Amino acid sequence: MKFELEALLIEESCRESALARRILAAVAASVAVSYLDDPRAAALADRSASDPFGAGKRRMIVTRKRGGFVTACPAASSKFACCGYLVMNLASNCPMDCSYCFLQEYLADNPGFQVYANYTEAFDELERLGRTGAGRNLRVGTGELADSLAFDDVTGISLELVEFFARQPNLLLELKTKTDEIENLLRVDPRGRTLVSWTLSPPAVFRSSERGTASPWERIAAARRVLEAGYRVAFHLDPIVAYPDAPADYAALLDALFDTIAPERIAFLSLGGLRMTPGLRRIIRQRFAGDLMMVGEEVLSPDGRFRAFTPLRVGLYRAIHERIRHAGVSTPVYLCMEPASVHERVFGSRPGSPGAIGERLAQERG
Amino acid sequence: MSAVESEAAIRRWAADKHLPDAALARWLALDDAARAAMLAMARELRLRTAQMATALELLEEIELRENRAPGSILESDALRGAIAAGGSAPARASRMLEALRAIRWPRLTRLRAELEARIRGLGLPAVVTVRLPRELSSDELTLELRAHTGAELRDGLQVLQRIGPELVGILERLSGDDEI
Numbered sequence: 206m207k208f209e210l211e212a213l214l215i216e217e218s219c220r221e222s223a224l225a226r227r228i229l230a231a232v233a234a235s236v237a238v239s240y241l242d243d244p245r246a247a248a249l250a251d252r253s254a255s256d257p258f259g260a261g262k263r264r265m266i267v268t269r270k271r272g273g274f275v276t277a278c279p280a281a282s283s284k285f286a287c288c289g290y291l292v293m294n295l296a297s298n299c300p301m302d303c304s305y306c307f308l309q310e311y312l313a314d315n316p317g318f319q320v321y322a323n324y325t326e327a328f329d330e331l332e333r334l335g336r337t338g339a340g341r342n343l344r345v346g347t348g349e350l351a352d353s354l355a356f357d358d359v360t361g362i363s364l365e366l367v368e369f370f371a372r373q374p375n376l377l378l379e380l381k382t383k384t385d386e387i388e389n390l391l392r393v394d395p396r397g398r399t400l401v402s403w404t405l406s407p408p409a410v411f412r413s414s415e416r417g418t419a420s421p422w423e424r425i426a427a428a429r430r431v432l433e434a435g436y437r438v439a440f441h442l443d444p445i446v447a448y449p450d451a452p453a454d455y456a457a458l459l460d461a462l463f464d465t466i467a468p469e470r471i472a473f474l475s476l477g478g479l480r481m482t483p484g485l486r487r488i489i490r491q492r493f494a495g496d497l498m499m500v501g502e503e504v505l506s507p508d509g510r511f512r513a514f515t516p517l518r519v520g521l522y523r524a525i526h527e528r529i530r531h532a533g534v535s536t537p538v539y540l541c542m543e544p545a546s547v548h549e550r551v552f553g554s555r556p557g558s559p560g561a562i563g564e565r566l567a568q569e570r571g
Numbered sequence: 572m573s574a575v576e577s578e579a580a581i582r583r584w585a586a587d588k589h590l591p592d593a594a595l596a597r598w599l600a601l602d603d604a605a606r607a608a609m610l611a612m613a614r615e616l617r618l619r620t621a622q623m624a625t626a627l628e629l630l631e632e633i634e635l636r637e638n639r640a641p642g643s644i645l646e647s648d649a650l651r652g653a654i655a656a657g658g659s660a661p662a663r664a665s666r667m668l669e670a671l672r673a674i675r676w677p678r679l680t681r682l683r684a685e686l687e688a689r690i691r692g693l694g695l696p697a698v699v700t701v702r703l704p705r706e707l708s709s710d711e712l713t714l715e716l717r718a719h720t721g722a723e724l725r726d727g728l729q730v731l732q733r734i735g736p737e738l739v740g741i742l743e744r745l746s747g748d749d750e751i
Contacts, residue, residue, distance in 0.1 A: 452750075500632045502676045504706035514679045514707040520747030546710060550746045 208300035208356065208417065211263040213238045214247050214317075218269065222322035224360060225267045231359040232265075244268050248297075248317030256492065258309050261316025262300055265356075268319055270294070274327035275334060278349065279311075280541070284508055286548045286556035288475070288539050289563015290344055290379075291334075293327055295362060296320045296351035301383060304414040304493040305444050308350065310485040320360060328369050335376050341560075342567035348381025348402070355384050363389045371396040377567045381441070383418040385427035391434050400472055401431050402439040405462065407454035410446050413498045421458065425465050432470060443477030443541055445521060446498045447513035452524045459528050468534040473566050476525060476551075477541035478518045479503065480510040508544075515547075522551045537566060574603045581610055594624040597631055605630075605641040612645075612654065616664040629671040636675070649674065678751050679707055682744070689741055693734045698727045701738065703745070710745045712738065 213236050219225050244266050250257035278290040298318040347353045357363045370378040378399045403424040411421050428438045489499050503511040548556040585595045630641045653666040673680040690701050702713040718724035
């Protein structure tokens with residue numbers, strides 16, 4: 206992907222880091238480079254900009270992460286039937302700009318695009334996690350506060366990650382992306398320990414709401430290539446937008462996916478309806494006032510988020526799940542950020558515990 | 572009233588009512604006729620600040636959803652009917668907002684009307700109430716039985732027994748069983 210960077214800021218103590226050197230060698234000469242003793246202030250929102258969040262995306266900051274890298278998924282809650290996902294934060298923010306992205310609110314005060322030069326310290330945390338979780342299979346992803354592969358041609362982090370996880374007997378790496386940035390992945394052998402997942406939306410949502418991403422077809426084609434290179438693949442239909450043509454469009458998307466990748470080779474599929482806190486919805490209406498997909502029939506739900514009203518949302522989940530089942534295989538499917546009652550309506554059974562679901566998703570073989 | 576006079580009157584109304592800047596900006600972004608229509612409506616229905624802000628936001632979202640000019644929305648039969656119907660100004664203001672919401676959330680409005688009709692069709696006595704979730708935002712149906720005497724309680728329980736299958740049908744509809 207080719208993203209527009211305006212400035213590169215490097216923390217002085219990271220000047221000699223491998224990451225800083227790789228980035229300096231890869232960015233265009235036109236990008237202004239500066240060095241700062243403490244770049245934390247540079248990550249703050251520039252309130253004088255017309256779009257502080259958008260401006261933050263164009264300002265890459267190479268810095269040290271102060272604090273741990275691995276944490277529980279921030280979306281996890283006892284209100285939801287969760288998937289036991291662990292998050293490893295190697296970067297913060299994303300060069301793409303999707304209307305529905307929760308980072309617009311989550312990182313509103315710190316939108317600078319930070320990448321952490323001391324990311325190898327995460328490997329120590331992971332090794333400890335692998336030892337203490339002996340016997341349990343854990344899925345760890347880098348795609349929560351950033352896209353896992355956007356800018357990988359600049360940072361090259363995926364190479365080390367895949368090689369590290371290839372040596373871990375009970376840890377599975379999930380690289381979650383909306384790009385087709387897979388060239389680095391094709392150079393290393395994942396040994397079954399890395400799963401690459403793509404968020405997939407129908408073309409109508411892609412055109413309306415996903416800026417700077419690869420098209421759905423490019424994502425599916427990239428998935429096919431990494432699958433052939435020995436990676437496991439998975440897909441997130443998330444957010445599912447309940448616009449009037451959604452049932453037909455999601456069915457067509459699944460058909461196209463299954464035509465390219467046999468369903469039995471897909472490790473899992475996740476489904477999640479469009480959800481917005483009131484604050485996020487306000488930001489979306491300001492930043493993307495013309496995006497039709499963001500003014501659907503959402504109402505304020507008991508969990509405090511705007512979601513498509515329940516019969517509409519659950520009906521769409523059921524139609525999509527039916528289409529997946531119609532493909533004739535038992536690819537694991539789970540719901541993201543939905544309560545157990547919705548899970549039961551869609552799948553006809555109560556969900557397992559987050560640990561049990563996580564274990565299953567980490568174990569399944571593509 | 573000229574466009575300049577209309578804008579001045581809108582700004583006066585907004586200042587008097589402490590209308591938030593974002594709402595005023597929405598108002599002034601309308602074409603001249605729609606701006607004036609909103610001002611006339613604000614005066615006729617004695618709209619409160621929050622009602623005006625809501626109406627402007629709904630208008631903007633309907634315009635986007637339906638690719639329809641605000642003027643034509645304000646001229647629609649549904650909206651004119653709500654405003655023209657009898658009653659106090661606050662009651663008419665409430666109906667006007669309800670009409671705008673029905674245009675903004677058409678599938679929700681249709682389904683809620685269908686379910687409300689089914690509940691009315693149950694012929695419930697006063698001691699039993701069945702409530703749909705607010706804005707159909709969950710799949711939870713609330714039943715209330717009020718009794719002061721043993722006889723009332725027995726009657727109420729019999730009613731619940733009778734309407735059980737129909738309530739299951741309503742719950743299934745709430746759970747997305749059929750296409751909306």
